[in-house]
Amino acid sequence: MKLTILGCHSATPRVNSHPTAQYLEIKNHHFLIDCGEGTQVQLRKYGVKFSKIKYIFISHLHGDHFFGLVGLISTFRLLNRETELHIYGPKGIKEVITLQLKLSNSWTHYPLYFHELTATGSELIFEDDKVEVHTIPLEHRIYTNGFLFKEKLGERKLNISAIKNYKEIEICDYQNLKIGRDFKLENGTIIKNKDLTLDPPAPKSYAFCSDTSYLPAIVPIIKEATCLYHETTFLKDKVALATTTKHSTAEQAAKIALQANVQQLIIGHYSGRYKNIEVFKTEAQEIFKNTHLAETGKVFEIN
Template structure:
């Protein structure tokens, strides 16, 4: 299991008794990320046993309250818990000012360092990378500047084909790292043993795309092409396409069309408008276009 996504909140606008605004916890290749932080996020983290201390990077899609009003509360809690490790926050320009003002005014002391990465580009860009995972922005179109995020595992090293390697007694364990790195082996006779003979292909690197509030935007398809897991907002049923256009949101059918065009493996839809009492209709409608559609629900876990 290389990807585990926990839905903390998946409804739009105002929180309700059993409906929480957007927030997700992503584990990918043993790295841990928080995506959006609507009101009540840290309570949901406690409820669903998400490890606070494992999160070192928080990604905020845009500065509408239902996507970041829980952030300052979480940061304050980190201070109370005496966090010392630095914390990176990625989001639109302005997130640093609004966050630090709240912390300053409330005199919320924090020993740990907050590092802000403010985004302004309307083109997809690489914003985080380490030896396990890379993260790119997915430029979206909403009423304010908004980005989705594409999380991709780094390609793993090739696997040793021990059956074939055993046929060359001259190859030593000391050669294994070079073989995994893709290098050929030159024997004492001068014979070159190709890396393809000595290795097996690694497991496919997996990916997750998060597309929060946005109107229908087909030009994101090349960015998320062949993604294993896609979350795409679907605030309205197809019958309210007029309202979706007016508010710059998407319908179930539009989210499904994006998933189909991008050839993703699995689609998750969420950000349901509060006008709907039965969200099962969302799934049925999206499945007309893209069969492997699932509903986001608080506490629901998706594994790849």
């Protein structure tokens, strides 16, 4: 799993501060998460092939997470995209995008599907044989969801040296072994699957949580995640402001990471008042050591 930070700053875009957007590569899927103004330029800058993106997840309809979406959809059209595109986001997202396409008389030639979210509890919104995506209901000034991206448990790995002890087991039997079946020898003896295969790699998961108040209610949803991204708009000396604006401090993000027992924490969505973002890491690491700063263009290998 590979995560590219396209933007990690809050509120207004500036020359070197791009609003939230992330590109997640997971099991051959290429997901875009949030799409602040200028995201399409960031995608170009970091060499992302536009045609690979088939699913876009929008946490909420504040501009710094969403104002780049209509431009990206329009650019896909100008590039003669034919592949379908699925947008997951809060109710209203379809109306505002389609209104703009109507006013510009620029309907997409490719199939565009909106999956509007309204649930207040966590729900499964995407699933195929490799990946699941669940919402993480967050608490912000408007309806907001984080997203939990989970790999599914893969097939079992063949233990070739063990298999070689049984001449009766042929290549055509391998698929049954991979899906967990035991093997029956001609003499009727059952060889247990676990004696012929190895456990598959543990599935990895990535939890994206932006924007939100400090919200321990999300802990059961993101429990044991391989990697958690949690917003840290402020430092703890501005906790009152964080509470009013329904954002989190670096300390609060770290507390969530600790409670959820995640392996790694990435923080971002820094307020423009902080010129040096290292202070966010320092504050978070007092609570949760394995904390990393989101930085524009940074790539995280999530293993």
